[in-house]
Amino acid sequence: MTGDLPRASRVAAPGQWPAGDAVATLTLAYVDRHLRRRRLSTDDGTRLLLDLPRPRLLHDGEGLDLGDGRWVGVRAAAEPVVEARARDPRELARLAWHVGNRHTACQILDTAIRVLDDPVLADMLAGLGAEVVRTEAPFAPEPGAYSSGHGRTHDVDTLADGPEAAP
Numbered sequence: 001m002t003g004d005l006p007r008a009s010r011v012a013a014p015g016q017w018p019a020g021d022a023v024a025t026l027t028l029a030y031v032d033r034h035l036r037r038r039r040l041s042t043d044d045g046t047r048l049l050l051d052l053p054r055p056r057l058l059h060d061g062e063g064l065d066l067g068d069g070r071w072v073g074v075r076a077a078a079e080p081v082v083e084a085r086a087r088d089p090r091e092l093a094r095l096a097w098h099v100g101n102r103h104t105a106c107q108i109l110d111t112a113i114r115v116l117d118d119p120v121l122a123d124m125l126a127g128l129g130a131e132v133v134r135t136e137a138p139f140a141p142e143p144g145a146y147s148s149g150h151g152r153t154h155d156v157d158t159l160a161d162g163p164e165a166a167p
Helices: 089-101 119-127
Strands: 011-013 024-027 034-041 047-057 064-065 071-074 076-083 114-115 130-138
Touching: 011 047, 076 119, 089 114, 089 119, 119 130
Parallel strands: 024 071
Antiparallel strands: 011 064, 034 047, 064 071, 076 114, 076 130
């Protein structure tokens, strides 16, 4: 039953909520941060209901307002990624063009592009001359031109599927 769970219905941007007073943190991988309504467990096991007006991507450093003065901090989990490192800005732009041409989510760093670990993309990027490094890091890709800054929303259901979905 969701009526007994603390309900988070508002998300605040980093710096716009009292992060030092967070009662818990919620660490999620990129694909798990696309949400609207879902029962979740914080890192310490506390259960809550996320109930937002529309689907959105939760970003690292944001805060979930539980409506009673308590806040939960959002953290992006470290996950397997590929960093394609470039020698110069022109090469970085070229790598970004090829990744974008494949409609693949990517994170733009100062001298590299980060994508979720994918052997086909890693081989393509290496073939384009990038230094390809597999690592684990939080993945925070560019939101996309049609996302209004909140990440993808077109394929996120109102209620998430799976055992954690709210009824």
